[in-house]
Amino acid sequence: MDRLPNVLGLLVVLLVGIGAVVVPDPATPVGTDAPAAEFSAARAAAHIDVVAATPRPLASPGHTAAREYLVRTLDDLGWDTTVQEGIGWYSPTDSDTRRGARLRNIVATLPGTDPTGTVVLAAHYDTVTASPGASDDGIGVGTALEAARALTDGDRPRNNVVVLLTDGEERGLLGAQLFTAEPPPFPGPMVVLNHEARGNAGTPLTFRISSPNADLIRILSQAPGALADSFTQTAFEALPNDTDFRRFDEAGLHGYDTAIAGGSAYYHTPLDTPDRLSRSSLQQMGDVALATARTLTATDLTALDAGTDIVGTTPWGLLRYPRWVEVALTLALAVAVAALAVVRIRRRDASAGRIAGAAAVALVAAVAAGAAAFLPWWLSQRAVPGLGSVPIGEPYRPGFYQLAAVVAAIGVLTAVYVAVRRRLGAPAFAVGALVVVTVVALAGLPFLGIATPLVLPALPAVLGVLVAEALPQRWSRWRVVAVVAGLLPAALVTVPAVLASFDAGLTFGAPLAGAFVAVLFAVLLPLTAPLLPGEGAVPIAVTTVFAVVACTLLGGYTNRDGATAPRQEEVFYSLDADRGQAVWASPDRPRSDWSAALLTEFPAPLPTQFPWRPDTSLAHGPAPVAPLAPPRVEVLDDTPVDGGRVLQVRLSSPRGAPTLGLWVDGATVREATVDGAPVDPGANFGFLFTTENPDGIEVRLDLDASGPAEEVEVRVADVTGDLTVVPGYSPPPGKVVVGPTVVVVRTVGR
Known part of the structure; x- marks a missing residue:
């Protein structure tokens, strides 16, 4: 059998996937000499240097000093600045003890010339105990202040603009609760751009958008460098974190929730200092915030309730389409997989029983892949507790642990496939794996965006296989070309998704990355099956263990005590x-x-x-x-x-x-x-x-x-x-x- 076309095809798919990750350049930080109308990371960082000079938990000297500086800065910009005082309460789900505080929100207003509503640039200025909070939420404060300065330059905007710097976010979103409990400063719709951080680096992602979101995503898509993903809106609910966006959304306000999540080992620690905050992340967050705010200030905000939900994904920017398209594509995937199963059964490459058995095995393998991806870091923390950060258990240098997670998932999937291929048959397993992807996508349809990261790679891949099956057997190379063409969307979507999963941290992100590896493995099988050995599951498993152990040990070495920032x-x-x-x-x-x-x-x-x-x-x-x-x-x-x-x-x-x-x-x-x-x-x-x-x-x-x-x-x-x-x-x-x-x-x- 000539395997060269399959090898070349696999290389093409992998290169496209790698390109989807490495080609997009991070934003280049702009200096203080940038034009006044532009966002400058250097100017924003100057504010962060001041407010993050010391920790600023509620009622601390640093908290008071930061508030006074922020009020003075907004006053100097010519905005109408007030301090909203009040009391907020929060009832944790894990304790009977209520958490309350006397709060002081900073509210600065730039009235519009002919307002249809209000655009709010929001962040919180308090921190947890002992953390300077340069990223959480210094990056949001710096973004709001620099965007406000740029909006002040030139003609006054049509809609009202408010800079809202909330208090008490770390105690239970108290400042946002206080702000939404009182009548808004202006009548009409309000759109909140909330800015947050769960780390000190990475690409800013708009991971939550209020509903209906059709117009909001359309406006966001006009901002260069904007990234959003509806999948994260549901996935975020599994994390032990929240932001002020929740209170804004509960109050019926329109809004975006944008954050960075790289470098999460520094989150909520004394090491969250200005010198460790990525200026590139700050620049990109500011560019998107300013561009989106400018569009919103010129928009008729009374029309934002129109439109249906749109799914946003980020292979290389914003891809948006109506909610009904997600449903239609998912149903189309089900039809295409059913058609492929019929083709295989009619050609006697597989039987219904074998396909069902393969689907069961593939489901177990996918779960095992997620568990295997989780194990390296979990075991490392048990062996050396100091490796992970205190707040969320992340290492300072997660690269080798991430590689270990991916290798573990690939190894488990490959070993299981090789072990059962002779009994079930390669065609049956390939169809069975796609059946699992389809069933999960159908099960995810009630939740916005869950089906999309499964359908976008799987549907073109299945269609490519169906086209290949329609071609004569003698056209073997053209059949491979059809399969490869169908796999390119999978490379563009799933490879970045594997890496993006780790932004949730190794504890939550590694199993999710393992699941995306399983999706990629499933759609690649028609191309890779001829390249995999016919037997030898045990050697594959042993090799995988050695490779995972090696990556894990390298992770421990690069994160050894004294080689990184101080342990916690x-x-x-x-x-x-x-x-x-x-x-x-x-x-x-x-x-x-x-x-x-x-x-x-x-x-x-x-x-x-x-x-x-x-x-x-x-x-x-x-x-x-x-x-x-x-x-x-x-x-x-x-x-x-x-x-x-x-x-x-x-x-x-x-x-x-x-x-x-x-x-x-x-x-x-x-x-x-x-x-x-x-x-x-x-x-x-x-x-x-x-x-x-x-x-x-x-x-x-x-x-x-x-x-x-x-x-x-x-x-x-x-x-x-x-x-x-x-x-x-x-x-x-x-x-x-x-x-x-x-x-x-x-x-x-x-």
């Missing part, structure tokens, strides 16, 4: 003022000798020391007792009312902690007010509240306390983030502590 630790400190006892704790197991010396006890829940995490198992160990004053509770009122009691207290922190907490045991809370705002009491009442007020907060509780008064206990706590207050504490050598926490707790009986 997570440590909490809690002082029980009633008992005079203190503990170190962490939701993570020890990552080094340093943390192992602190966390000497097996993981267990510590509800007394950490009341907002009563069921979380924490590694822990005894700690020195720091001379920290406990939170102060001043009883303002304690009156029997309606079979219960109204208890009003002032809660404050002598040590100046901005976050205060209170939990009630022994009574049901019927109503509650914190700092003048009502809060849902829920089944088990407790809260953490952050404020800049040094006098603390007033708490009013309506208690259903039918039993003896002395049985009601109120547990209080205050929280800071400076571990150096602990006697004898010294930072881990060559490492950084992520999310440092210092808690002082006490119990007050009433």
Whole structure:
């Protein structure tokens, strides 16, 4: 058999796939000498250097300094700048403790000349504890400020423009909740361009768009370098992350959610510094934001409700078409695969039973490929806990682990195919694999964009095979040409999809990459089947194991301690003022000798020391007792009312902690007010509240306390983030502590 045409065809397909990844150039950062009407990464970075000079968690000095700088900057641009103050509350799904804060959103307005609505450039300016937040969300802040400056240059836009820099995003999207809870500053539709980051590099992707989105995607597609993908909108829901976009969308606003996700090991850490933020990513995000905002400011925003949903994908830019086309293409794939099955059965290359058996095997192989892709990094973290970042468990240099995931998936698929090919037959397996792709695509039809990354590669591939089957057998080379032509869309779509999957991180992205490898393997089988060995599944499996182990070891070597940015630790400190006892704790197991010396006890829940995490198992160990004053509770009122009691207290922190907490045991809370705002009491009442007020907060509780008064206990706590207050504490050598926490707790009986 002449295999040369198949080899050449496979090379063509692979080269096209690689080209789809490497040919698009990243944006070139523009300097401060760029024309005033253009977006300049250098000018935007100058803002980021200021706001990300220090961490800016709620109510911290850095938070206040950043807000003052941002207000001053927008004022200097001539925008009407105000600070929206209020209180926001968030109820986590994994805890009964409510999270609240007194917030200060920055809202700057440039009125339009003949407005039909308002365009909002949004980002959040707060950070998590100890993180400078140059990317999260310095990149969004810098993008909004520089785009606002460019929009100020020249003629005033038709529609109103608002720069919205929200507060409290890291505490539960609180600032966006506050903004949407009040009447908008202008009547008419609002379109929000939200900017975010889950890393410090990578290509900005608009991964969520409000519905209906036909006009929004059309407008976005006019921006050079814009990328969007409807598939990510559903996939994002599986990640433990969210953005302010959710609150905007819930409020019925139009909007885009755009973010970068490369370099995610730096996310939410002290290492998220301005010097580590990709200027190329900043430039591309800014270019897209400015171009899209300019188009929107000249658009009749009252017409945005027209149109049907459109699917956007990104092989080399935006590909958009109506939702009904996705349905039609998926049904066409089902028909084409059925036709191919009929052809194979009529020619006696396969039987219905063998095709069904092959489909079952192919499904198992695809699942196994995803699991195999997940294993290298999972095992690496178990062997060396410090390899991954604390917030999301990512290495600084993921390349070799990504390669290991892809090799593992390919090896599993190849070994399974070789093992069953003689029994089921190559034609039956090829059709069975396509049946699996088709069934998954059909199952995904209820969800926007899920079928598209399966249909776009599979349908042309099947049509190419059908054309090849219609050609005479003697035209063997032309038959290969037909198959290769049908595979080119698969190369353009699926190869980039494999790599893009890793933007979700190795934990979530590696299995997804393995699934896309399985799709590519399935559509390539008509071309690659003659090139694969007829037997020898065991040698293939052994070779795969060696290759995966080699890639994994190289990943460990390139990420070895001292060869990358500092490794990360997570440590909490809690002082029980009633008992005079203190503990170190962490939701993570020890990552080094340093943390192992602190966390000497097996993981267990510590509800007394950490009341907002009563069921979380924490590694822990005894700690020195720091001379920290406990939170102060001043009883303002304690009156029997309606079979219960109204208890009003002032809660404050002598040590100046901005976050205060209170939990009630022994009574049901019927109503509650914190700092003048009502809060849902829920089944088990407790809260953490952050404020800049040094006098603390007033708490009013309506208690259903039918039993003896002395049985009601109120547990209080205050929280800071400076571990150096602990006697004898010294930072881990060559490492950084992520999310440092210092808690002082006490119990007050009433």
